[in-house]
Amino acid sequence: MKKKKKTLLDIIEFLSNIISIIVTLALIILILIILILIYINFHK
Secondary structure, three states: OHHHHHHHHHHHHHHHHHHHHHHHHHHHHHHHHHHHHHHHHHOO
């Protein structure tokens, strides 16, 4: 029982790490898209 709980916590920790990485990448991509759109609008 104790081991199962440990592995469950490990899985939750692992998933939260993956989610935080995905969120960080999504924010970077969003910022890049906004910068590209601003650049395109200023160079029309």
